[in-house]
Amino acid sequence: KNGVVIVGAGHAGVQAAASLREEGFDGPVILIGDENELPYHKPPLSKTFIKDQEAKPQPLRGEAFYSGSAIDYRPGIRIDAIDAGARRLEISGGGALGFDRLILATGSRPRILKLPGSDLSGVLSLRSIADARLIRALSAQSEDVVILGGGFIGLEIAATLRAAGRNVTVVEAVDRLLGRAVAPVIASHVRQRLEAMGVRILTSTTIDRLEGEDGHVSGAVTSSGEQLPAQMVIIGIGVVPNVELAEAAGIATANGIRVDQQMRSSMPEILAIGDAASYRHWFTGADLRLESVQNATDQARLAARTVLGHADAYSAVPWFWSDIGDMKLQMVGLTSGGDSHVVLGDINENKFSIYHYAANRLLGIESVNRPGDHMLGRKMLGAGFSPTPQTVAAGPEGLKAALA
Numbered sequence: 536k537n538g539v540v541i542v543g544a545g546h547a548g549v550q551a552a553a554s555l556r557e558e559g560f561d562g563p564v565i566l567i568g569d570e571n572e573l574p575y576h577k578p579p580l581s582k583t584f585i586k587d588q589e590a591k592p593q594p595l596r597g598e599a600f601y602s603g604s605a606i607d608y609r610p611g612i613r614i615d616a617i618d619a620g621a622r623r624l625e626i627s628g629g630g631a632l633g634f635d636r637l638i639l640a641t642g643s644r645p646r647i648l649k650l651p652g653s654d655l656s657g658v659l660s661l662r663s664i665a666d667a668r669l670i671r672a673l674s675a676q677s678e679d680v681v682i683l684g685g686g687f688i689g690l691e692i693a694a695t696l697r698a699a700g701r702n703v704t705v706v707e708a709v710d711r712l713l714g715r716a717v718a719p720v721i722a723s724h725v726r727q728r729l730e731a732m733g734v735r736i737l738t739s740t741t742i743d744r745l746e747g748e749d750g751h752v753s754g755a756v757t758s759s760g761e762q763l764p765a766q767m768v769i770i771g772i773g774v775v776p777n778v779e780l781a782e783a784a785g786i787a788t789a790n791g792i793r794v795d796q797q798m799r800s801s802m803p804e805i806l807a808i809g810d811a812a813s814y815r816h817w818f819t820g821a822d823l824r825l826e827s828v829q830n831a832t833d834q835a836r837l838a839a840r841t842v843l844g845h846a847d848a849y850s851a852v853p854w855f856w857s858d859i860g861d862m863k864l865q866m867v868g869l870t871s872g873g874d875s876h877v878v879l880g881d882i883n884e885n886k887f888s889i890y891h892y893a894a895n896r897l898l899g900i901e902s903v904n905r906p907g908d909h910m911l912g913r914k915m916l917g918a919g920f921s922p923t924p925q926t927v928a929a930g931p932e933g934l935k936a937a938l939a
């Protein structure tokens with residue numbers, strides 16, 4: 536009996552292993568990851584880790600968890616190919632491993648930007664603890680940092696390094712921050728507060744080239760011809776899903792490994808979860824690939840149930856958070872496609888929430904420093920409960936009463 540093999544020991548893979556045991560799976564569980572680390576939390580990397588030279592990675596589970604749950608965790612191993620017919624994996628450097636069921640939790644990797652100078656040393660991106668260590672070490676010797684990309688990770692890093700005293704410039708190609716991930720009011724609020732911290736933000740701007748001295752980056756030249764000094768450049772322009780393994784094995788992909796409501800790929804004995812997987816959302820009908828801890832762990836729980844023969848359909852409510860300086864952003868639901876909204880709280884006090892509606896149905900809530908609204912939103916959306924905009928406008932007490 537070969538049991539279940541999980542490829543990728545990030546948020547999704549580790550949760551899948553844990554959930555298999557919680558659900559009562561008693562066959563072999565092998566968890567393979569190409570990093571040489573005890574699997575760790577990624578979110579702190581851009582928020583706290585890179586400014587604190589003493590910070591340690593935060594393990595997802597203690598070492599004892601793996602042995603105690605009979606999970607055979609094998610770090611530092613890369614899978615090069617899947618032979619789906621023979622149910623076998625090829626290990627980089629030689630060797631093979633059989634499986635009865637395979638869970639692909641290969642995650643995503645930073646999108647690469649090719650421009651003159653992008654291969655200079657000091658041009659980095661952030662995905663793994665190894666990347667974070669490089670950024671932390673170089674940040675100690677860098678006065679000026681240029682960040683390409685005004686998305687969550689870029690802005691988190693900007694706030695973190697600014698708080699650590701660096702001169703930080705964020706360069707964003709479109710005319711606003713955070714893409715279309717949040718409402719324009721939130722994006723401009725975030726911009727204002729970052730600028731108040733001293734972060735310089737250039738929107739509608741790209742970088743034409745990077746310049747270097749002795750092989751190390753020394754500056755960036757913007758599309759408007761400005762020369763920005765930089766001893767470190769961080770590229771944060773999004774990620775691409777790691778689908779190559781699946782693709783080469785003949786598994787269907789389209790912006791991610793395609794999965795059904797039970798997380799099965801086009802080859803049903805092979806499942807996919809997390810950043811690498813794309814699925815049709817049960818409510819909006821849209822094909823989605825989400826990049827969040829919630830998505831990774833909830834899909835992992837469901838995949839474990841699928842392996843055990845259950846047929847529940849994936850229906851978790853998406854949620855996400857991001858800490859940017861003194862702003863705790865929390866999002867629940869899918870807020871694009873809304874046609875009206877209600878604002879609670881006070882933008883000037885840096886504490887407010889936006890309740891998004893489409894045709895009088897609550898789609899989701901975006902909060903800044905209002906965790907109570909977020910938690911309530913998770914309950915409401917999870918229960919399929921949509922308060923009227925009037926009830927929301929009356930404040931959280933009325934909402935709690937309506938939900939009870």
Ligand code: FAD
Pocket residue numbers: 542543544545546547548567568569570577578579580581612613614615640641642643661662663688777780808809810811825826827828829831854855856857858
């Ligand atoms: P990953 O965690 O990326 O794990 C995939 C693992 O598989 C990696 O270790 C990879 O090396 C390994 N792998 C890939 N291919 C192979 C192979 N062929 N063989 C062996 N191993 C392989 N989300 C939030 O919700 N909130 C946040 O605040 C937040 N902050 C973030 C901050 C940073 C700096 C980063 C990088 C991400 C953040 N995210 C956040 C996103 C979140 O971390 C991801 O959505 C989550 O890690 C996805 O989990 P995953 O298991 O699918 O992928």
